Amino acid sequence: MNTDSRKELIPDIKQLLDNPIPQPESNAASSSSSELNVDPKTFMTDNSFTNPLYISVVMIGLILIVTLIVYLGGIGSTTETNSLGVETTNDNIALKVIFAIVIFLLVLYITQYVLYYYFGVDITTNLANMFKPNKDPTIDINIDKSNELPTPPPKPEPEPVDQDEVFNVRDNVYTYDDAKLVCDAYDSKLATYSQVEESYNKGGEWCNYGWSADQLALFPTQSSTYNELMKTKDHKHDCGRPGVNGGYIANPNVRFGVNCYGKKPAITKEEEEMMKNITPYPKNQKEEEIEETVNKWKNNLDDILVSPFNYGQWNE
Numbered sequence: 001m002n003t004d005s006r007k008e009l010i011p012d013i014k015q016l017l018d019n020p021i022p023q024p025e026s027n028a029a030s031s032s033s034s035e036l037n038v039d040p041k042t043f044m045t046d047n048s049f050t051n052p053l054y055i056s057v058v059m060i061g062l063i064l065i066v067t068l069i070v071y072l073g074g075i076g077s078t079t080e081t082n083s084l085g086v087e088t089t090n091d092n093i094a095l096k097v098i099f100a101i102v103i104f105l106l107v108l109y110i111t112q113y114v115l116y117y118y119f120g121v122d123i124t125t126n127l128a129n130m131f132k133p134n135k136d137p138t139i140d141i142n143i144d145k146s147n148e149l150p151t152p153p154p155k156p157e158p159e160p161v162d163q164d165e166v167f168n169v170r171d172n173v174y175t176y177d178d179a180k181l182v183c184d185a186y187d188s189k190l191a192t193y194s195q196v197e198e199s200y201n202k203g204g205e206w207c208n209y210g211w212s213a214d215q216l217a218l219f220p221t222q223s224s225t226y227n228e229l230m231k232t233k234d235h236k237h238d239c240g241r242p243g244v245n246g247g248y249i250a251n252p253n254v255r256f257g258v259n260c261y262g263k264k265p266a267i268t269k270e271e272e273e274m275m276k277n278i279t280p281y282p283k284n285q286k287e288e289e290i291e292e293t294v295n296k297w298k299n300n301l302d303d304i305l306v307s308p309f310n311y312g313q314w315n316e
Helices: 003-018 026-036 052-071 093-119 176-185 193-201 223-230 269-277 285-298
Strands: 078-081 087-090 122-128 138-144 164-174 210-212 216-221 243-248 256-263
Touching (some): 164 176, 176 256, 193 216, 216 256
Antiparallel strands (some): 122 138, 210 216
16 A cells, blocks of 8 residues: 555544544435424334333343342452451452442433333433543433423312302201301301202202201102112111101200201312212112122123024114
8 A cells, every 4th residue: 555545544534533423414314304204313213222121121130130149159259368367258349339330220210211201301311522532521411391291280179159059967966056056157047948848849859857947857858769769678768758858856956967058168079979979878788789799790791692682683
């Protein structure tokens, strides 16, 4: 090789060392990305190096291997006898360093995994100029919050209905005098018979005695509920008859619930859950077992075969 050829190679080698990975031309990159509508910086196929499951398995495997080597005897350990004649063992320091590095990397990986998959924060770190003697090494940390999970808006608190109505306080712990004070606490008054009857005509029912005005204990029951109770064996008369049940109670110290008339308070979460599961009467163990069996079959209807209406058609 002559001197001229050698001089021509030197700049090429220097350029190769400075730019080991050839960069695509700007025109080609822009045209291909615009035609395919793909960002060349972010497009990357999924493989074993980017799949969190594979990385987790590798990390756990490394920890187990290093732990077994270090704490179950190790390799490369040496035994020395000091001046007092006592034998001492020096474990391989390199293995402990490797173990510490693996633990450190695992903590970093778990932190990045939790931030990305649970909070949508992508943290990437780029190391540049690490092996270039003429340039200072730089660390570029990029925090991308574009995938951050949106915070759902808080559920608005339900507002009380802006009209007077009869509402029943369920706990049967109030005397007649207590009932008046309970309604005062709700800025309301004890409901009259006509107000309870009006509530019944609008579909109201609560199957629970409530102190009302004029020392009456009342509750309404709808005909549909009464008819359903008539089909039961042990609860036929639990909610009285259709209409307004109850009457005058001579002893004001008997403890009932309270029927108040005024602005009904907004429903609480506890009351909302109770309303989903409330029944006109408490179910006994046998009835709960029957309901559980019905729900079991209802959840497995796809496994049950139904016969056709006849040999030629499904429905009649």
